[in-house]
Amino acid sequence: MDGFKRRILDWLNERLGGEGIEEFLRHKRVPLHEHTFWYYFGGMALFLFVIQVLTGILLLMYYRPTASGAFESVQFIMTQVKFGWLIRSIHSWSANLMILVVFIHMFSVFFMKAYRRPRELTWVSGMLIFFIVLGFGFSGYLLPWNTLAFFATKVGTDMAGFVPFIGKWIMIFLRGGDQVTGATLTRFFGFHVAVLPGLATLLLAFHLLLVQRLGMSVPPGVEKRIKEGLEPERSIPFFPNFLLRDIMGWYAALGVLGALAAIFPWELGTKANPFGSAPAGIHPEWYFLFMYQTLKYLPSKVFFIDGELLGLMLFGAAGALWVIIPFLDYKAGGFGRRTRFFTGLGIFALGYIIVMSLLAIV
Amino acid sequence: MIDANSGKSAAPPAEGPADSSRRWVNLILGTGVVATIASFIYPAIRYVIPPPVAEATNLSVVAAKVGELKNNSAKVFRFGSEPAILIRDSEGKYLAFTAVCTHLGCTVQYRPDLHEIWCPCHNGTYDLQGRNVSGPPPRPLAQFQVHIQGEDIVVVRNA
Numbered sequence: 001m002d003g004f005k006r007r008i009l010d011w012l013n014e015r016l017g018g019e020g021i022e023e024f025l026r027h028k029r030v031p032l033h034e035h036t037f038w039y040y041f042g043g044m045a046l047f048l049f050v051i052q053v054l055t056g057i058l059l060l061m062y063y064r065p066t067a068s069g070a071f072e073s074v075q076f077i078m079t080q081v082k083f084g085w086l087i088r089s090i091h092s093w094s095a096n097l098m099i100l101v102v103f104i105h106m107f108s109v110f111f112m113k114a115y116r117r118p119r120e121l122t123w124v125s126g127m128l129i130f131f132i133v134l135g136f137g138f139s140g141y142l143l144p145w146n147t148l149a150f151f152a153t154k155v156g157t158d159m160a161g162f163v164p165f166i167g168k169w170i171m172i173f174l175r176g177g178d179q180v181t182g183a184t185l186t187r188f189f190g191f192h193v194a195v196l197p198g199l200a201t202l203l204l205a206f207h208l209l210l211v212q213r214l215g216m217s218v219p220p221g222v223e224k225r226i227k228e229g230l231e232p233e234r235s236i237p238f239f240p241n242f243l244l245r246d247i248m249g250w251y252a253a254l255g256v257l258g259a260l261a262a263i264f265p266w267e268l269g270t271k272a273n274p275f276g277s278a279p280a281g282i283h284p285e286w287y288f289l290f291m292y293q294t295l296k297y298l299p300s301k302v303f304f305i306d307g308e309l310l311g312l313m314l315f316g317a318a319g320a321l322w323v324i325i326p327f328l329d330y331k332a333g334g335f336g337r338r339t340r341f342f343t344g345l346g347i348f349a350l351g352y353i354i355v356m357s358l359l360a361i362v
Numbered sequence: 363m364i365d366a367n368s369g370k371s372a373a374p375p376a377e378g379p380a381d382s383s384r385r386w387v388n389l390i391l392g393t394g395v396v397a398t399i400a401s402f403i404y405p406a407i408r409y410v411i412p413p414p415v416a417e418a419t420n421l422s423v424v425a426a427k428v429g430e431l432k433n434n435s436a437k438v439f440r441f442g443s444e445p446a447i448l449i450r451d452s453e454g455k456y457l458a459f460t461a462v463c464t465h466l467g468c469t470v471q472y473r474p475d476l477h478e479i480w481c482p483c484h485n486g487t488y489d490l491q492g493r494n495v496s497g498p499p500p501r502p503l504a505q506f507q508v509h510i511q512g513e514d515i516v517v518v519r520n521a
Contacts (some may be wrong), residue, residue: 151468151483154468155466176412178415275438277445277470278482278483280482282483295466296485296497296498307500
C-alpha cells in the first residue's frame with residue numbers, strides 16, 4: 001500500500017513540480033505557547049465558511065428570489081422538504097457562529113499584535129473578508145422576505161443614503177429602486193450567492209497564501225521571553241499534529257451546529273408586508289446591535305449635523321482606522337507608549353461593542 | 363526604422379525622433395485602452411442603476427370606509443409607492459400622515475395608549491400634528507388632507 005501511495009505522490013510531484021505539497025506539509029510548524037489556543041479560530045472560521053457554502057448550495061435547490069415566492073419557498077423548505085429545516089437551521093446558526101468566530105479571530109489577532117510587520121496585508125485582507133462576512137449576513141437576512149428582514153433592510157439601506165454626495169446612488173443601487181421591493185430581494189440574492197462568494201474566495205485565497213508564506217505570528221511578549229532565554233522556543237508540526245487538533249474542533253462545531261439546529265430551529269417569522277407598520281421590539285441581528293443602539297442614542301441634530309449622518313461618519317472613520325491599524329501601530333513589536341495606546345484603543349472598541357450590544361438587549 | 367538603442371555611445375541616448383514617436387504611440391495606445399475600459403465600465407454602471415419608475419401620480423386614495431376605524435385607532439394603507447397612516451383620534455377626528463419615519467424610513471404605527479405616532483425601529487415619536495417630539499427623527503411627518511365622500515374616507519396629497 002505504501003509503495004502505491006509513494007508512486008501516486010511521485011507521479012503528482014513530477015507534474016506539479018518539485019515536492020511542493022509534501023515539502024510544505026513537512027516543514028510548516030505552528031508555534032506552541034500560552035496563547036496558541038487563539039490560532040484555532042482562523043481555521044474554525046474557514047470551516048464554518050465551508051459549511052455555509054455547502055448548505056447554501058442545498059438551499060439554492062428550492063429557494064426562489066421573488067417577493068411573491070421567497071417567503072413561501074423558505075416555508076416549503078422548513079415544512080415540506082425532508083431535512084429542509086435542518087439544512088436551513090444549520091445555515092442560519094453556522095452564519096451566526098461564523099460571525100462570532102470571525103470577531104474572536106479578529107480581536108485575538110489584534111491583541112496579539114499579529115498584524116505587525118510583515119503581516120500588514122494579512123490584516124488588511126482579513127478586514128476586507130470581515131466586511132464581506134457582514135455583507136453576507138446583511139444580504140442573507142433579507143432572503144426569507146419576512147417582516148423583520150424587510151425593515152432591517154429598509155433601515156440599513158436608508159443609512160447608506162446618508163453617505164455624502166453618492167449616498168442616494170448607493171441606496172438606489174442596493175435597493176434596485178427608491179423603495180425596498182422585490183427588486184431589492186433579487187439584488188440581494190445576487191450579492192449573496194454570486195458577488196460576495198466570488199470576492200470572499202479570492203480574498204480568502206490571498207489571506208491564506210499570506211498566512212502560509214509568513215507562518216504564524218508569535219506574540220511580542222512570548223517573543224521577548226524566548227529571546228531572553230526565559231522560555232524555550234517550542235512548536236508542533238502543522239501536519240498532522242495541529243491539523244488533527246483543528247479537526248477535533250471542527251468535529252465539535254458540527255455537533256454544536258446539529259444540536260442548535262435540532263433544539264432551536266431557525267424561525268421564519270411572518271411574511272413581509274411593505275404597507276404594514278414595523279412591529280414593536282424590532283431590532284437587527286446581534287452583530288449590528290452596537291451600531292443600532294448608538295443610532296438610538298444620537299439626537300436628531302448634533303450641532304448642525306444630522307444625528308444618523310454623524311453616526312455613519314463615526315463608524316465609517318472607526319472602520320477605516322481599524323483597517324489601517326498595522327500602519328499606525330508600526331512599533332507593535334515593542335512595548336512602548338505608542339503600541340500600548342493601540343492596545344487600549346482595542347480594549348475600548350471591544351468594550352464599546354459589548355456594552356452597547358447588552359444595552360440593546362435589556 | 364532607426365533604432366536608438368543600437369547607438370554605440372554609453373551615454374544616455376539623446377531623445378531622437380524614435381523616442382518621440384514611441385511616446386506618441388504609447389499615448390495613443392494608452393488613450394485607446396482607457397477609452398475601451400471606460401466604454402465597458404460606463405454601460406455596466408448605468409446597467410446597475412435601475413430605470414426610474416414613474417412616480418405614483420395618484421394624488422388621492424380611498425384609505426378606509428366610514429365606520430371602519432374606532433376612536434383612538436389607526437390603520438396603515440398604501441398611498442402610491444409608500445405606506446401612509448390614517449388615524450382617528452379620541453374625538454373621532456381623522457388625520458393622515460405619511461407612515462415613513464423621517465429618521466431611517468421604517469413604517470410608523472399609532473400608539474393608542476400614548477396618543478402618539480411611534481416608530482419602533484429606533485423609538486422615535488411624533489404627536490398628532492406629525493411633529494417629531496422625541497427620539498432620533500429629524501423632521502415632522504408630512505400631513506395629508508382627509509375628506510369624507512359618502513362612505514369613503516379619501517386621503518389627498520397636496521399637489
